[in-house]
Each structure stands twice: as structure tokens, then as C-alpha cells.
Amino acid sequence: MRGSNNGIYYRTYDLTTETWNSWTDAPGSTPDPPAVAVLDKGLHLVVRGATAGQIWHGTVNLNDNSFSGWSLFDGATPSAPALAANSTHLCMVVRGYNDAIYYRSTVSQPTRGVHGKSVPAGTTLSTPGVAMAGNELHFAVRGSNNNEVLA
Numbered sequence: 001m002r003g004s005n006n007g008i009y010y011r012t013y014d015l016t017t018e019t020w021n022s023w024t025d026a027p028g029s030t031p032d033p034p035a036v037a038v039l040d041k042g043l044h045l046v047v048r049g050a051t052a053g054q055i056w057h058g059t060v061n062l063n064d065n066s067f068s069g070w071s072l073f074d075g076a077t078p079s080a081p082a083l084a085a086n087s088t089h090l091c092m093v094v095r096g097y098n099d100a101i102y103y104r105s106t107v108s109q110p111t112r113g114v115h116g117k118s119v120p121a122g123t124t125l126s127t128p129g130v131a132m133a134g135n136e137l138h139f140a141v142r143g144s145n146n147n148e149v150l151a
Contacts, residue, residue, distance in 0.1 A: 086132040
């Protein structure tokens with residue numbers, strides 16, 4: 001979550017025991033809510049940086065609650081990124097400065113070298129909503145044409 005100070009915080013809740021872990025802060029700040037997804041016992045966080053729309057990725061090890069630190073991705077976005085995962089892939093989706101929708105998909109942890117691909121004939125004025133079902137990545141966006149919804 002993004003705190004009132006623009007800091008980035010994470011916390012877990014155990015559905016079985018109905019107990020909470022303490023809030024932990026990740027260093028840095030973001031102007032938007034972080035995007036999160038779980039893959040390989042890691043809570044992956046992707047945020048838009050406070051400077052020039054840079055995109056940063058970090059992972060919380062869910063075994064010991066330790067944070068990996070931040071890695072900078074190539075590219076930038078004018079709005080918050082979105083993140084989704086299935087059992088083998090992590091997919092990040094962003095809105096480009098040209099309002100096109102871009103995604104990158106990778107097995108396990110994303111790396112700087114995985115370049116985004118454009119979604120054909122897709123534009124949006126805000127952060128895309130994304131979800132994964134099996135091997136399919138699903139998008140829902142606010143359209144740039146009279147605010148109609150495209151899915």
C-alpha cells in the first residue's frame with residue numbers, strides 16, 4: 001500500500017489463523033498505489049517512481065518477510081503499473097506516454113532485459129486492469145474514445 005507519506009508498505013494476513021503480520025516498509029516512495037502479485041513464494045511489487053515515471057520492481061520473500069531491494073526497469077509510465085501472475089509467469093502491464101498499452105511477461109522474476117510489447121490496437125487514459133487465468137492474460141481498460149470500456 002502507499003502511505004499518506006507516499007511510502008511503500010506491505011503486510012500479510014493469514015486466513016486460517018485470522019492473524020496479521022506487522023506493517024513493513026520498503027524503501028522509497030511512489031505517487032501511486034503499488035501493484036502486487038504472488039509467484040514462487042515471493043510477493044512481487046511494482047511501482048512508478050517519484051521521478052520521471054520510472055518503473056521499479058522488488059520482491060518480498062514470503063518465507064522470512066525480507067525485501068530484495070528495488071531494480072529499475074527500462075521504460076517509463078505516466079500512471080501506475082498493473083501486475084498479474086499465474087503459477088509460472090509474472091506479467092506487468094503499463095500505459096505508455098503515447099497511451100498505448102504495453103506488457104512484459106516472464107517466468108519467475110522479471111529482469112531489465114525483458115522488453116515490453118505493445119497490445120495491438122489498444123490505448124487507454126489510465127492504468128489497465130489485468131488478471132491471469134491459466135495461460136491467458138486478460139485486460140480491462142478505460143478507453144480513450146469517449147471513455148468507452150474496452151476489454
